Amino acid sequence: xxxxxxxxxxxxxxxxxxPAFDRDSIGIDLSNANYDSDLGQDIIEGVGFQAQMAExxxxxxxxxxxxxxxxxxxxxxxxxxxxxxxxxxxxxSIGAIGPMMNNYQSPVRLAEEIAIVDTVSRGRLIVGLxxxxxxxxxxxxxxxxxxxxxxxEEGLALLDRIWNEDGAFPWEGEYFHIPNVNLWPRPIQKPRxxxxxxxxxxxxxxxxxxxxxxTYQAVAVPGPKLKANIQLFKDLCNEEGYEADPSQIIxxxxxxxxxxQKEAERELVRHAAWNMQNIMRYATHESFPPGxxxxxxxxxxxxxxxxxxxxxxxxxxxxxxxGNTPEQVVEIIKEQAEEYGxxxxxxxxxxxxxxxxxxxxMQIFAEEVMPHFRPEGKPRWARQPKPGWTSASERVGRNxxxxxxxxxxxxxxxxxxxxxxxxxx
Amino acid sequence: xxxxxxxxxxxxxxxxxxxHVDVHGVDVAYRRKGEGEPVLYLHGLGLTRRWLPFHEALxxxxxxxxxxxxxxxxxxxxxxxxxxxxxxxxxxxxxxVLGLERFHLVGYSFGGWLAAEIAAFYPERxxxxxxxxxxxxxxxxxxxxxxxxxxxxxxxxxxxxxxxxEFSDYVDEGGEMETRLQSYAEISALGRVAWxxxxxxxxxxxxxxxxxxxxxxxxxxxxxxxREHVDRYAELLPNARKAIVSGTEHPTGHGVVAQxxxxxxxxxxxxxxxR
Numbered sequence: 001x002x003x004x005x006x007x008x009x010x011x012x013x014x015x016x017x018x019p020a021f022d023r024d025s026i027g028i029d030l031s032n033a034n035y036d037s038d039l040g041q042d043i044i045e046g047v048g049f050q051a052q053m054a055e056x057x058x059x060x061x062x063x064x065x066x067x068x069x070x071x072x073x074x075x076x077x078x079x080x081x082x083x084x085x086x087x088x089x090x091x092x093s094i095g096a097i098g099p100m101m102n103n104y105q106s107p108v109r110l111a112e113e114i115a116i117v118d119t120v121s122r123g124r125l126i127v128g129l130x131x132x133x134x135x136x137x138x139x140x141x142x143x144x145x146x147x148x149x150x151x152x153e154e155g156l157a158l159l160d161r162i163w164n165e166d167g168a169f170p171w172e173g174e175y176f177h178i179p180n181v182n183l184w185p186r187p188i189q190k191p192r193x194x195x196x197x198x199x200x201x202x203x204x205x206x207x208x209x210x211x212x213x214x215t216y217q218a219v220a221v222p223g224p225k226l227k228a229n230i231q232l233f234k235d236l237c238n239e240e241g242y243e244a245d246p247s248q249i250i251x252x253x254x255x256x257x258x259x260x261q262k263e264a265e266r267e268l269v270r271h272a273a274w275n276m277q278n279i280m281r282y283a284t285h286e287s288f289p290p291g292x293x294x295x296x297x298x299x300x301x302x303x304x305x306x307x308x309x310x311x312x313x314x315x316x317x318x319x320x321x322x323g324n325t326p327e328q329v330v331e332i333i334k335e336q337a338e339e340y341g342x343x344x345x346x347x348x349x350x351x352x353x354x355x356x357x358x359x360x361x362m363q364i365f366a367e368e369v370m371p372h373f374r375p376e377g378k379p380r381w382a383r384q385p386k387p388g389w390t391s392a393s394e395r396v397g398r399n400x401x402x403x404x405x406x407x408x409x410x411x412x413x414x415x416x417x418x419x420x421x422x423x424x425x
Numbered sequence: 426x427x428x429x430x431x432x433x434x435x436x437x438x439x440x441x442x443x444x445h446v447d448v449h450g451v452d453v454a455y456r457r458k459g460e461g462e463p464v465l466y467l468h469g470l471g472l473t474r475r476w477l478p479f480h481e482a483l484x485x486x487x488x489x490x491x492x493x494x495x496x497x498x499x500x501x502x503x504x505x506x507x508x509x510x511x512x513x514x515x516x517x518x519x520x521x522v523l524g525l526e527r528f529h530l531v532g533y534s535f536g537g538w539l540a541a542e543i544a545a546f547y548p549e550r551x552x553x554x555x556x557x558x559x560x561x562x563x564x565x566x567x568x569x570x571x572x573x574x575x576x577x578x579x580x581x582x583x584x585x586x587x588x589x590x591e592f593s594d595y596v597d598e599g600g601e602m603e604t605r606l607q608s609y610a611e612i613s614a615l616g617r618v619a620w621x622x623x624x625x626x627x628x629x630x631x632x633x634x635x636x637x638x639x640x641x642x643x644x645x646x647x648x649x650x651x652r653e654h655v656d657r658y659a660e661l662l663p664n665a666r667k668a669i670v671s672g673t674e675h676p677t678g679h680g681v682v683a684q685x686x687x688x689x690x691x692x693x694x695x696x697x698x699x700r
Contacts, residue, residue, distance in 0.1 A: 028574070138573070138574060141621060143621075144616060144617065144620040144621055145616060145620065146613050146614075146616035146617040146620060147507070147617065174507075285574070285575070285576045286574060288609070289573055289616070289620075290573055290609075290612045290613040290615065290616025290617075290620060291613035291614075291616045291617060295606060295609070295610055298606065298609055299602075299606060302602060302605065302606075303602075
């Protein structure tokens with residue numbers, strides 16, 4: 001049995017904006033005058049509902065994305081979303097994809113947020129550290145896209161030291177100068193939470209993932225290109241002196257499941273089409289703000305016929321994962337896992353589904369697909385030991401490392417141990 | 426480290442081979458023609474790799490020196506350029522290498538911003554300063570067009586007031602793909618120093634240092650940069666006059682350099698010659 005990890009995307013789109021067929025972009029400047037907080041509350045709370053559903057259905061993890069300035073996903077800071085999700089779930093892993101390093105003035109601030117969310121979730125955090133798609137840079141105003149790659153890579157190098165060295169130490173870089181880097185608290189996962197690097201195939205991103213032994217989150221691209229990307233990632237890991245572990249390759253894919261093909265068409269085709277027409281719909285040049293890609297990459301993408309999102313509802317039925325029976329999906333997953341050497345899948349449906357329909361999709365997948373890829377049908381969190389402790393007794397039994405014992409100075413009695421002293425004696 | 430930005434095929438109109446000079450390790454492409462007072466001309470976005478009718482008109486009454494900034498035209502991009510101070514120093518070093526002790530400085534659009542920065546730091550080097558539809562200031566309520574959200578064609582449409590088709594010699598960079606790549610290379614070079622903020626509020630104070638005669642040129646219908654920026658520069662420069670170069674047949678726009686080269690050159694030469 002191939003043992004695979006399944007992470008469900010639970011982000012939801014705020015769909016109540018004027019149909020945007022004539023707009024170049026749904027990001028950046030689609031006015032938030034279209035936002036209603038009552039409707040928004042429903043969308044956002046639905047994300048929490050789906051997280052709880054996913055946990056009860058036995059998914060290994062759930063995942064939200066950081067997005068800015070548009071209605072397609074509503075967590076401007078995926079880590080605040082992850083903190084909330086960790087409070088309303090108990091066991092399931094929580095993926096916060098974002099945060100964009102370049103939105104932080106200091107990587108230390110990012111490291112602090114990661115550590116606290118990792119701690120309050122008891123080691124369930126997966127953090128995605130993308131450079132950030134180009135369109136985001138128009139709407140957030142922190143970093144310059146023409147410096148983004150350099151600043152991002154310096155920030156990752158600093159995070160790597162933060163996670164692997166004791167503080168305080170100085171950081172003297174080009175973008176950051178921090179005289180005393182000293183992270184409090186530190187993450188509960190050692191030495192750090194799992195890190196995903198989402199990439200459609202940029203060699204720079206794959207290099208980063210290989211260098212720091214992060215997980216390559218393989219954004220869906222056509223098969224031959226995906227295969228080439230994954231081989232490149234494996235080669236880069238070899239250059240770093242190790243073999244890529246299957247857990248370092250996770251494929252992003254989507255399934256639209258129904259009891260029957262006809263039922264899937266009836267319930268899902270309109271959502272699949274709406275998603276294709278709206279999600280991440282940016283004019284091409286807005287995806288490439290100045291300096292965001294190298295000239296070589298841009299030439300290669302333009303030569304390859306890169307274009308903006310399509311607007312062909314008919315194309316949805318051609319999608320390989322649309323309207324398959326669960327049995328067919330099992331075969332697709334088996335084949336893809338073998339072909340690409342992947343250790344897991346990030347599974348998405350449509351961001352516009354009402355909760356009941358999302359629940360139906362997830363339930364069919366959980367009951368009829370996932371059990372084929374795990375012993376006794378159990379998610380990883382039900383099989384593997386967790387970081388941290390769950391009771392006071394366990395905390396003591398784990399023999400924690402005390403860096404020092406606090407003392408207090410009592411007049412007339414000198415310095416005494418803080419927790420073992422009766423000052424009135 | 427340098428990056429070759431595009432193939433260089435002189436297949437477009439107005440192409441003129443460049444001279445090259447080494448400026449502290451940077452292979453700077455520049456064009457120079459004419460006799461008389463030295464005029465250092467700083468380009469904006471686009472219209473590089475050419476000797477323009479405007480250059481020619483200016484060269485009828487002065488010694489025009491037109492370098493291409495790193496990442497623009499045929500001068501390779503430089504990774505060490507991080508902000509305006511690097512570009513200011515590089516440009517002054519270029520002048521030093523060419524032996525230009527004092528010169529008339531003319532800057533167009535973003536080149537106008539650069540010229541204003543150079544003027545603020547090196548006022549003693551200037552015989553005069555001319556700013557043509559210059560970026561660089563923050564003028565409340567008058568935000569320029571967001572050029573970073575445009576491809577080159579719509580940008581040039583705006584610059585040329587929807588008459589881009591009449592200026593194909595100016596805007597073609599050797600085919601559709603090459604034009605797209607070249608324009609991305611140039612806007613990326615600009616973005617490195619002028620993405621955020623897209624102004625230098627410190628110029629408000631610093632421009633008082635510029636005592637040389639100054640000329641600030643506006644146009645009839647600028648669809649990129651509001652006229653108020655021209656007005657504000659003229660207020661801030663202590664020894665400035667303002668001029669509007671109007672079109673003979675059509676209203677002038679941000680692309681006045683292409684639209685009315687002779688009128689523009691005449692106006693500048695008036696200042697250069699101290700008339």
